[in-house]
Amino acid sequence: MPRATATIDEVGAVTSTRDRILDVALDLFIEKGYDKTSLREIAEILGFTKAALYYHFESKGDILMALHLRLHEFGREALLTLGTDAVTLERWHAMIDDMVDQMLANRKIFLLHERNQAAFEDLHRKEHEEDHDDMHAAFSRVFSDSRVALGDRVRMASAFGAVMGGLFLSGEAFIDVPTEQLGDLLRDAIRRLLV
Amino acid sequence: MPRATATIDEVGAVTSTRDRILDVALDLFIEKGYDKTSLREIAEILGFTKAALYYHFESKGDILMALHLRLHEFGREALLTLGTDAVTLERWHAMIDDMVDQMLANRKIFLLHERNQAAFEDLHRKEHEEDHDDMHAAFSRVFSDSRVALGDRVRMASAFGAVMGGLFLSGEAFIDVPTEQLGDLLRDAIRRLLV
DNA sequence: GTCTATATTTCGATAGAC
DNA sequence: GTCTATCGAAATATAGAC
Numbered sequence A, B: 001m002p003r004a005t006a007t008i009d010e011v012g013a014v015t016s017t018r019d020r021i022l023d024v025a026l027d028l029f030i031e032k033g034y035d036k037t038s039l040r041e042i043a044e045i046l047g048f049t050k051a052a053l054y055y056h057f058e059s060k061g062d063i064l065m066a067l068h069l070r071l072h073e074f075g076r077e078a079l080l081t082l083g084t085d086a087v088t089l090e091r092w093h094a095m096i097d098d099m100v101d102q103m104l105a106n107r108k109i110f111l112l113h114e115r116n117q118a119a120f121e122d123l124h125r126k127e128h129e130e131d132h133d134d135m136h137a138a139f140s141r142v143f144s145d146s147r148v149a150l151g152d153r154v155r156m157a158s159a160f161g162a163v164m165g166g167l168f169l170s171g172e173a174f175i176d177v178p179t180e181q182l183g184d185l186l187r188d189a190i191r192r193l194l195v
Numbered sequence C: 001g002t003c004t005a006t007a008t009t010t011c012g013a014t015a016g017a018c
Numbered sequence D: 001g002t003c004t005a006t007c008g009a010a011a012t013a014t015a016g017a018c
Helices: A017-032 A039-046 A050-056 A060-080 A089-105 A107-115 A117-126 A135-143 A150-169 A179-194 B017-032 B039-046 B050-056 B060-080 B089-105 B107-115 B117-126 B135-143 B150-169 B179-194
Strands: A006-008 A014-016 B006-008 B014-016
Touching: A006 A017, A014 A017, A017 A039, A017 A050, A017 A060, A017 A107, A039 A050, A060 A089, A060 A107, A060 A117, A060 A135, A089 A107, A089 A150, A089 A179, A107 A117, A107 A150, A135 A150, A150 A179, A150 B150, A150 B179, A179 B150, A179 B179, B014 B017, B017 B039, B017 B050, B017 B060, B017 B107, B039 B050, B060 B089, B060 B107, B060 B117, B060 B135, B089 B107, B089 B150, B089 B179, B107 B117, B107 B150, B135 B150, B150 B179
Parallel strands: none
Antiparallel strands: A006 A014, B006 B014
């Protein structure tokens, strides 16, 4: 009799095998990097073999893409608030301010992207070039928009960098800080930059 | 007759083969990532074969290490100004302010590190664990120093992140901005954060 | 100092049994 | 849904000629 496709973890939540694969892959991709993580390693941690992964995903890149989609979603939401007009410091400030909570709640996914930029670019290059309308592309558009004063654009980029710095560049330094408190500190930082 | 070990480039500067290898590797490691860059590729661009690289470097990791040392140097200088006392916002500000010019003058090396963090951690893990006293380690120490108020530490991390954001997160957006002007804008940003 | 040739390993992926 | 077995490709690295 084949093993069930879903298990029950310590807190009683039902987790599909597919999601368990993604969780393990997420941790490994962050810790060792996408390229240096082998499918064999992922499978062994989960207690089955490499080949079994191919029932759930078409390829290794498919796993990375599935993780990418998690970021893609709240990317959309935030970017809609920007629209196509010239972005002002105020609008940028409002967006980043909202994003801080989302970034705190999804640290791992952001960390994954920060630490595997090359792998994601490769993925986008191969994935049929369908207008990869993700956060990175939208940000580049804003930072290159000559309708906005250069000084303002640099401040916008710096504000996002400041949040990323407070979250990740610090390593594990702020890992024990309550997210609410850390969120307030980061919002204070971007307020200094953008107001 | 074997080819000479040094060539003369367009501006008349003498460049050793070793340095030419490092220059090509730097570009490829940034563009495609360390793992996805093969020695074959590096060698072909330089006009010789993979095996020839092993005359100049012991291994692929050795090439990465050689590039890493370039960062290590001005890391030391900046970190000496911090010492072992509790770091104040003022001291941090002075250090970052000085570093902006160095970072602008060495964009590529910083970008290499930002985009290949996993590879560098692997290198450090294997390289005998000799107290890898680099910038990253020193920063983590500062950000974890409980003698300093948490709010100040987050601001320090954010300030460094702001500079990184202005330099790299923007992609190619600010590539044409004169370095002096971009430096002023970044120094203005960190002043907002740290004063 | 650069070459050819090859050893060795590891990985992603497929086929087919159960 | 997971297994065993295997393939083919590509990579790092080595040995030795020139």
